[in-house]
Amino acid sequence: MFQITDIPRLLPEILLLVLALLVLGSDIFEKWGRTPEAQLERVRSSASLTAIGLGLVFVIALLQSAYLPGTRAPEGPIGNPALDWLLTILRNLQSGGPGGAPVTGAFATDHLTMIARLTFIGAAFITSLLCLDYRPSAHPAEFYALILFSTLGMCLMAGATEFIMAYLAVELTSIPLYILAGYFRNDARSSEAGMKYFLFGAMSSGILLYGMSLTYGYAASALAGNVTANDLTQFARIAELASDAGSGAALLTLGMVFVIAGVGYKVAAVPFHGWAPDVYQGAPTPITAFISTASKAAGFILLLRLLTTAFPSLSGGASLADLGGWTSLAAFLALLTVIVGNLAALPQTNAKRLLAWSSVAHAGFILLALVAWAAPQPFDRDQGTAALLYYLVVYTLTNLGAFGALAAITLIVGGDEIADLNGLARRNLGLATLFTLCILSLAGIPPLAGFFAKFYVFMAAWQGGARWLVVVAVITTLISLYYYLRLLKAMFIAAPPSEAPLPAPPAILAAVAVAVAPLIIVGLFPNLILGVISRVQTVAGL
Amino acid sequence: MHGRAAPIAESACAPLKAVMGLFTLPTTIPWLSLIWLSTVVPAALIALIPRRHAEAMRWTGAGFALISLVLSLLVWLAYDPGRGGFQFIERLDWIPQLGISYLLGVDGISLPMLVLNGVVIFTGALMSWNIEERVKEYWVLLLLLTTGVYGVFVALDLFLFFVFYELAVLPMYLLIGVWGSTRKEYGAMKLTLFLMAGSALAIIGMLGLYFGSGLRTFDMIVLSRSVTLAGDLQRIFFLPMFAGFAVLAGMFPFHTWSPTGHVAAPTAVSMLHAGVLMKLGAYGCIRAAMWLMPVGANLWLPVIAVLTLFNVVYGATIAMAQRDAKFIIGYSSVSHMGLVLMGLAAATQLAMTGAVLQMFAHGIMTALFFAVVGRMIYERTHTRQLPELGGLRKVMPFAAWMFILGGLSSMGMPGLAGFWAEFTIFLGVWERYPLIAVIAAVSIPVTGAYILRAVWATFDGEVKNPEFFKLPRLTWQEYSGAIILAVILVVVGLYPAILTELINTGVQPVVAQLTGVVVAGR
Structure with missing residues (x-):
């Protein structure tokens, strides 16, 4: 069940979404001149909005996690009304900090998610700074909004504790990256990168989905007849059912192998790496930086959570x-x-x-x-x-x-x-x-x-x-x-x-x-x- | 028979004890940290000095090098050899959950090495005065390199040891590649890859030791005190650990990087490299391999003794055939480091004391050689080919005398440091492997021959090239640097007890460890 108190737990994701829409929308208010100066102006304003926004989201996520020593809100009021007001906000923020059962069984906000979030948002922040003086592109706002959407997808990927959520997050991460890789459409290498990335990605999504469906099939048959179960895609539930896998073990293993292959493409592990050199070389360099770090890290964190929580018995x-x-x-x-x-x-x-x-x-x-x-x-x-x-x-x-x-x-x-x-x-x-x-x-x-x-x-x-x-x-x-x-x-x-x-x-x-x-x-x-x-x-x- | 103390200089110790442990340093000051910090700090300072003040950079670098030398000397004089063991211990948690700590300490083996490093970096700094190209980068890298070396000699945590070790290797790549001569890019790459291969081997040994012992600590004192690593594992992991560090010590057949690297390097780097870095390899062999895995050592040391024979004899023979003066010194280093390793392989009290003394003596001697050949001769004549040199005694008599002094020490002339070192090693090896000692003795006349040949071809006879008369005079930095090195050679040569007694206390626990496991039958 989704509760109102879950909102602070999702705050960084919500803020990322808002920021992305804001960046996308703010561009309308810019001067759309044809001169290079005017274009640069547009790039600058989108970029600085993105960078400042990401910086703020990073700080909020950091405060929420209370990882910095001394940032945990003290108990009780301290007397000064203005400070107390701020402290209450901080306390509410930190109530969404690490811990608690996954939101609607699909999104965990544990330490793993917190650290992953900070990594992705930090990476996106640095990437947006890198883009600031890079070649101005045709539609700067879209460029930055796509980075933000992708970052949102990564955060969701890190917290996903359920197959459907994981799959959607992978797609949300990847699709903006396909576009970003091919963003310089006048550059043959960049176009090639976008196309290649997309084709490989689509293929791997299929494999990932196939592995998920096999695993689901195993879970459903293990519970033969029990139609009320609606949590069969959750990692923890699968682990539970897999612990006494008897006849269906082969099916489960096959599902796992396909899932690994699907995520293996995200992390560019050999032999699923075929796309990586061309895409990395062709994409705009700041985007290469982003793909090769945050996107890969997101893949690894998903892989870690998936393997250790859904398939611990198959280790x-x-x-x-x-x-x-x-x-x-x-x-x-x-x-x-x-x-x-x-x-x-x-x-x-x-x-x-x-x-x-x-x-x-x-x-x-x-x-x-x-x-x-x-x-x-x-x-x-x-x-x-x-x-x-x-x-x-x-x-x-x-x-x-x-x-x-x-x-x-x-x-x-x-x-x-x-x-x-x-x-x-x-x-x-x-x-x-x-x-x-x-x-x-x-x-x-x-x-x-x-x-x-x-x-x-x-x-x-x-x-x-x-x-x-x-x-x-x-x-x-x-x-x-x-x-x-x-x-x-x-x-x-x-x-x-x-x-x-x-x-x-x-x-x-x-x-x-x-x-x-x-x-x-x-x-x-x-x-x-x-x-x-x-x-x-x-x-x-x- | 291996457990007994070295007889030499036993009687000469009495006045010495009055010199060492004479005063105590306040324990509240982290002396050993100060030593390595005293070369990092100037590196940072020099990075901040504006480019046009090259002279200020030189003074800063040399000044702090002197400070580090003085600090090393202070620690040496305050060390109490009567108490022995590790002193000046500093311990801080670093990564406690993995058993990694910042643990420093010195004993009778590391102290001479500290002083050696101090002397060589200071004289090396004096010999670097003529570097005009990219002065800032040069000094920063040189000081970083020195930091790594100091760190290795004071670290007692295996992980920390390794961190410093790699820090000492990498700046070398750029120092040789940018400021070097003869085939510098090839030499730099070869050297770096060889040494990194050595460290890769050492990593495997470290992991085996860490997990195999079950102690989950990198603290070498703990690891050595309770050698819990099973004998079988020791026999496996001793080899990568020893070989990893032996690469840096120039052990046959992994020695080929060393002459190429020495020749390509700029003078001060050659001095540091042949003078100190190769010792760092031998030090690693003692500290990380022999001390921590005695069972493995007892199995493999005879094999290593045979390999070092190649170093000693083959290295000397190759040196005989060289035309480039720096190559002669390079191969003579291979030969002399072979003696060090042979002493280690014999693993008796006497042989190991000799080996450590040889590390010191050879470090000073080879620094002197490179100072003469690299700085005084090559920087002026722009050639090191023996046939093109000749008669330089008439032009620069000082350089000639210095070279001859180093050469005499290299040949093992009594009265110079090299004699005591080699003599002790041969005595020690004779105790354990008489046949190897006999074969190795072949190197003595060969060494004499190639040194005399180099002296004769470089300095003797008529001045070959009339241009030589126009060579610039030696600078005061060159004079003072060379004199410091020469004085040390003579002082240690006349009075070896100044070091041997100290080294004895350091070597004893290692030898006891090795003989202990033989007695215990493990």
Whole structure:
């Protein structure tokens, strides 16, 4: 039953929707001139509305979660009427904070959702900053509104505890992204990206839906004759029915495999990655940043919740001795992904495509964390969840920074080949340093956050029994270092075509710096976010 | 027989005790943190100095390098060898739920390394005065590199150890790639990939140790005190751990990065690299592999001893055939680091004391070599090819004497630091593997030959190139840097007890660990 008190629990989603409509509507009031200045003006106003709005929603979501120390509203009034009024608002807001049964059984607002929300909204915020000075597009308001709709979809994906909700959320996330990927319709690559993304996406939706229907079929037949049951699509209910799966186990497993395949496309895990390099390369660079981070993270969070709450009994083992279940499936996908992703990145000559393949490879490292579910001890499984989330947060920031820096470089140099990076350090040391920090974090070099993230997922997978996989992953990390160093080599060692300084647009630089600063801080003090992330452990099964 | 204390310098310790542990430092100050901070802070400062003030950057860098050296010396003098063990311990929670802490401490093995690093970075800073290109980036990276090295030598948490270790490796890529010479891009990439491969191996060893021991901690003191890792697992995971760090120590067959890297690197980086970083590998072998997995060590050390034989003999032979003076030093480093590893592989008190002493002696000596060849000669003549050099003694006698002094130490001339180190190693190895000691002794005449050949070709005879008469004079930085290194070589050579007694206390627990498990029959 939906209750009025559920509204604060959905507040960030509601606000995102309102903001999206506002951005869409506000454009009518702008001057629609044909001159470049007028167009830029339109872009600016939509972009700043989006960025400010997202910033506000982020702050509200952060206050609601009360993750920042000292932001939990104290009990009782403190005397000052104005302050009390504010405190009451804060208290009402936080009443929708982490915890409680899923809203109408379909949308959980637990710690997992909270952290995911913050990640997505933060990513959208940085993306909107990246777009601020990027090529002005024809219909800026739609562009930004689509980003917001997609963000809304991601938040719903993270909280979905039911198949229909999950499916709708996946679609709500994807459809705006198809349009965004092909937004530069005069650019052949961009059009190709949009089309390819759409075709692959449609296909994968079908697979996902098929897997869901098989699972539903299993659940319905397990309850043969009981027609009153209307909660058969809920993850927890399926887990309940699956725990004593007898004859229908094969059907259930098949359903699960299809579901994994369907979500596997969202996270671009090999062999469902075919679309990724072309789409990442063709899409406008800020959108690539968004797709490769937030969208991938949303996929992983859905995968985590789905697998651990709907199919816990099928988790199986991942050590070579007892393969079986979804942990070994995850291990197998991870194996393919780290190998293919890293090897395919080696010969690339285009920096954007190189980073695209590196994003594919990182999906493999994230999958390693899921393998921890094969460990018998709940403690180790929780480590897997924490490792997954830590990696996602760090990876989101890092890749946003990397693609953001690349967007800035493309703007000022006019290309995104590796050769275009030549000598950048002599012409714009600040930008080169920011880009380098992102690359090193992706490569997993301490003290940047990417190192501990990688180390943590290795630990998780090791404890899940997949030592063979960790050994392979460590080797591929080494391989990845080679192509990351090539970028460094171009920027720092190669001779620049000219010595003239190249100033970068301040908004993009600021956005990249916002993404990079936490990499250093969190890298030095992982507990800053690990403390919050480890709260997820106890509720992930909700 | 392995448990007994080293006989050398036993009697000479009495006056020494008056020098060491003479004063106590206030314990409220985190001395070890200050040491590594004293090189990070200037890196940040230099990043803020405007580009046109290159001289200010140099002074800042060298000044803080001196501060870090002084701090290391203070800690060394205040360390109480009578009490032994780890002192100046600092412990803070870092990631407590995973058993990762910020744990620092020094013992008799890490102290000489700290001082060595301080000396080499300070003299290296003096030798970097002539870097004119992208001065800011150079100093920032150089100081970051140093920070990593300091950190490794003071870290007692395996995770922290590893973080510092990688921090020490990566700046090297840019330092060589940007400021290097001869095939610098190739050398930089090769070096980085080799060393990262080593760290990848070490990660596997770390994970095996962490989960296998069941202690769920990276605290090396705890891990060593109760070696709970099953013997079988130790035999498996010792190898990646040791090999991972041995790559950095230049162990055959993973040594090929080292001469290429040394040759390509700018002078100060060569000095740090051959002087300190390779020691960092050997230090990792002792600390992370041998100390924590003694059962595995007892199984694999004989194999390693045989491999190091290749280092010692083959490295020296290859050095004989080189034409580039830096390659000669590069291969001589491979040969001398082979002696270090051989001492470790013998794992007796005597051999390990010698090995650590050799780490110190070779660090100073090779820094001196690279200072002479890289800075004094190459930066002026722009060649290091032996046939093109010649007669430089007449032009720069100081450089010649310094090179000869380093060479004598390298050959193991009594009265210089290298002699005591090599002598002790050979004695120790003889105790355990007489045959290996005999074969390794072949390297002694070969070393003498290639050093003399280099001295002769570079400095002796008539001045080959009339241009050499116009070479600029040595700067005061070059004089003072070289003199510091030379004085240390002589002082340690005349009075080795200044180090050996300290090293003895550090090596003892490791040897006890190794012999303990033999006695316990595990």
